[in-house]
Amino acid sequence: MYPYNIFRQEAGVSAEAEKNENKPQRKNKKKPQDKRPQTPPSSQKPPSNMPRPSIIDEKILDMILEAIADERGDAEYYAKLTHMAKSQEEKNILNGIRMDEQKHEKIFRRIYSMLTGKEASVETKLKKVGNNLRDEYRKSVFEELETVEFYKKMYIALKSQDIRNMLYDIITDEQSHATKLTYLLTT
Ligand SMILES: [Fe+2]
Ligand SMILES: [Fe+2]
Numbered sequence: 001m002y003p004y005n006i007f008r009q010e011a012g013v014s015a016e017a018e019k020n021e022n023k024p025q026r027k028n029k030k031k032p033q034d035k036r037p038q039t040p041p042s043s044q045k046p047p048s049n050m051p052r053p054s055i056i057d058e059k060i061l062d063m064i065l066e067a068i069a070d071e072r073g074d075a076e077y078y079a080k081l082t083h084m085a086k087s088q089e090e091k092n093i094l095n096g097i098r099m100d101e102q103k104h105e106k107i108f109r110r111i112y113s114m115l116t117g118k119e120a121s122v123e124t125k126l127k128k129v130g131n132n133l134r135d136e137y138r139k140s141v142f143e144e145l146e147t148v149e150f151y152k153k154m155y156i157a158l159k160s161q162d163i164r165n166m167l168y169d170i171i172t173d174e175q176s177h178a179t180k181l182t183y184l185l186t187t
Contacts, residue, residue: 059157060154060158061112061115063154064108064111064112064115065122067154068109068122069125070125070147071101071104071105072125073124073127076124078095078098078101079095082098093183093184094184103173107166108120111163114163134185138185140177141178144175145174145175148171148174151171151174152171155167
């Protein structure tokens with residue numbers, strides 16, 4: 001059993017507040033065992049180094065599945081833009097972004113396997129592609145920046161430094177995608 005007072009401490013209830021809150025009840029209690037320390041026996045303590053199985057962990061897995069679907073959709077999206085682009089420079093830049101998105105999908109799949117021991121199964125999220133390339137670049141700059149914010153939240157939620165390092169590289173790539181698309185808008 002997980003003692004009540006430990007829950008209270010973890011929920012941010014201070015020892016002083018706890019003391020005041022319990023004062024009236026304690027006044028009436030005369031049994032000696034009421035004065036025993038509230039610390040649970042060591043066998044009942046949760047191991048401090050163990051990640052807690054929780055809603056947060058489930059949430060991270062959902063975020064990773066969403067990222068896999070997004071990355072796959074993005075790779076297909078940039079493949080279409082590469083095809084639409086007129087100049088070789090544009091094609092090279094867009095194709096470079098497409099290859100990065102493919103690499104990201106693989107990395108997220110690896111992260112998912114590391115965390116669950118299972119293969120990720122997701123449906124591809126296909127993105128609509130308009131006829132005007134400049135409109136697509138404009139829209140994509142903001143989508144890349146939103147992706148950066150999404151991955152930063154994931155970075156904070158993850159505990160493993162190895163996985164954080166993998167995610168850090170992806171975040172850097174997404175920031176560079178936003179910069180490259182901004183450059184394409186100036187040409
Ligand atoms: Fe990506
Ligand atoms: Fe990207």
